[in-house]
Amino acid sequence: MMPFSDEDLRPPVSSIVEKKIAPMLARDGGAIQLLDIINGRVFIQLQGACVGCSASSSTLKFIVEKELKSAIHPELEIVNVPQGMEKNLQEL
Template identity: 85%
Template sequence: MMPFTDEDLQAPVSSIIKEKIAPMLARDGGAIELLDIKNARVFVQLQGACVGCSASSSTLKFVVEKELKAAIHPELEIVNVPHGMEDKLQEL
């Protein structure tokens, strides 16, 4: 069971994405945006060179999700939000 509320998760998740993940992606021309956190599901959107990259799903699972699980809580889940679906998170 997740011991944190979605509001509790906002600051640490945002910090890790901004300080660790975003700089790594930027080196390859990519970017990541934290859109929302709902029920321990972290909704992000890849941008720049990451859009359409064949390694993007691996990056999300084995870099972003792994980092967040290790640093915050093992029950966190990353959800990639396709462009155009930003207002339909409940459908993902």
Template identity: 85%
Template sequence: MMPFTDEDLMPPVSSIIENKVAPMLAKDGGAIKLLDIKNGKVYVQLQGACVGCSASGSTLKFIVEKELKAAIHPELEIINVPQGMENNLQEL
């Protein structure tokens, strides 16, 4: 069970994404945007060169999610939000 509220998770998740993940993706022309956190699920959207990249799924699972789980809590889950689905997170 997640011992943190979604509000508790927002600052550390945001910090890791902005300071560790985003600069790494930017080197290859990509970007990542934190959209929301609901019930321990971190909703992000890959942007730039990451959109349509065949490695984007691996990037999310083995870089972003791994970093968040190691730094914050092992039950965190990352979900990529496709373009146009930003207002329909409950459907993902």
């Protein structure tokens, strides 16, 4: 069970995404956007060169998920939102 509310999670998740993960992805032409946090599920979207990249699943697992889980809470669920699904997060 997640001991934090979505509002509690937003500042640290946003900070890690913007200051730590985004610069790593930008070096290879990629980008990341935090879309929302709902019930402890962190909805992000890989963008730029990450879209369609064969390594994007590894990026999600070994960079995004690892950073957020180790820094905030091991039970965080990270969801990569496909292009075009930004308004349908509840369906994912």
